[in-house]
Amino acid sequence: MRTAGGTVPDDLLRAAEAILFAATEPLTPDAIRAHLGLAADLRPVLERLRAEYAGRGIELVERAGRWHFQTAADLAHVLRRDREEPRRLSRAATETLAIIAYHEPVTRAEVEAIRGVQISKGTIDVLMEAGWVRPAGRREVPGRPLLYATTPGFLAHFGLSSRRDLPGMEDLRAAGLLDPIDHAMAAFEVESPAEQD
């Protein structure tokens, strides 16, 4: 199962493999290095491991700079058996998550402006509880509204290496659909004087 050639020492490869395999969380190269107790450059090690596992039933993936092993996507059907489908997200929550991911950081009012409707307090809570959305400071405008952004857990869950991998990100940006929201159309603005932030 060892590929021929390569400049990565076998023991380093084996150790990194074991650490990633035993970890309960995705690991940054720094965290792996701390366990190895040496100052090696792990990039070639991780790249070679990823290449060695490509096409197997298990894959090594990088999400938000953290690495973890997971089962290959095309095997979902044999693994899903007798597993409960995770709770389906409501339409409001799905759209809110997409808006936060593509525009982050955004305020709740900006999410509402895009959706054209108020979002209930619980919607963002659900996304935060899932570990996909986090508060990300405040916008320095009157009222200092909270900003929201996605988490590394969001990228890991949806199989994205980074936000650049969001489906259609480049097309949307090119079409100007991710530009700052224009508040000029007052008639469309959702009136939310008692916005809970």
Added chain:
Amino acid sequence: MRTAGGTVPDDLLRAAEAILFAATEPLTPDAIRAHLGLAADLRPVLERLRAEYAGRGIELVERAGRWHFQTAADLAHVLRRDREEPRRLSRAATETLAIIAYHEPVTRAEVEAIRGVQISKGTIDVLMEAGWVRPAGRREVPGRPLLYATTPGFLAHFGLSSRRDLPGMEDLRAAGLLDPIDHAMAAFEVESPAEQD
């Protein structure tokens, strides 16, 4: 990473690999078959998987008819990251160590008698953990209490070639260490039974 040859279909191998990886407990071939939903003979699949992982950081092992992945036994040390934190010995532990060094071998009761204060169980444990104190048999009196003595590690740490190098009472007096300056104070000092070490 795929070995050449072999009569096992790749998709079967990959599926078994993913099932074993995602399983929360070791699986019998029957359990794997149930996941796969087909009546294949899994023995050659598992044997080939085991061979492919041999020598890697991860291995596939069979225990009492159940199969599971585990990290290679020789890599256990990398899964454990040791961190050393320097800590100062507490006053109680320092005094206890000094008494043991000057009077060894001594029982704990004797140390307490000399200190005039009880010592907690943890105090001697700390000294043993530091590698400075060891059990040194038992005193042949009723109750056969354990005796404690210092170790070669103790001498090395404190830069002594033997216990005879320990400063004598005259040296202590000359250094002003026997002056009863704050002893009225020391006598009032409260030492809790659960001394912090």
Added chain:
Amino acid sequence: MDAPDNTLLLDLDGWEGPLDLLLALARQQKVDLREISILALTEQYLGFVEQARALRLELAADYLVMAAWLAYLKSALLLPREPEQDPDPEELALRLQLRLERLQAMREAGARLMARDRLGRDVFPRGAPEGLRTVRHARWQAGIYDLMSAYGRVSARNRPVMHVVADRPVMTLEAALARISALLGTRVSWSAIESFLPGQAQGAFRRSALASSFLAALELARQGRVELRQAAPFAPLYLRAPA
């Protein structure tokens, strides 16, 4: 209520606000939102609101606000153009179309996100990872001086100590009693207690003499051999022989 899409239009529960309704109407019109007619869309929306009214359905306020705004937009689009009109109705129409595009884009993005291979649904992490452990060791530190001073401390604590109380200058109660008794006879009126102290008394001896004289005064008063007077707490204390 003859056209089949009327049933769709009046299914109010399904809409998440007026923009959502507008988007649904627009998509009935054209799949590509960049090609829709805003004017036609405006008419469809206003027709929907009319129907709801006819059926005496209560529409949420934001649907009516949108209707009012669209009615304004419609008339602005239909009236002959005034070159200086602000805001430009064409631009308003374009913005509306952009908003619909934006909402649709996010709706599709959400759907694509949900359809991805998701961790815990389609792909799985290791079921029973061994886990990584960080073990913290204390590296105990102490030097030979710590050891010596600790032993010195213990030894000193246990050595027999003889306590000698130094001879201190004091005036005993007996001396104070004798002194005050003798001096009282020579005083004709109230005298401060300080005037009974020996003239040369200084420092600790003076304090001792004062304390003993005070006690002596109390004792003499108890025996009826002196009278005491003090105007207030901590005020000067005066003594005199009983009349």
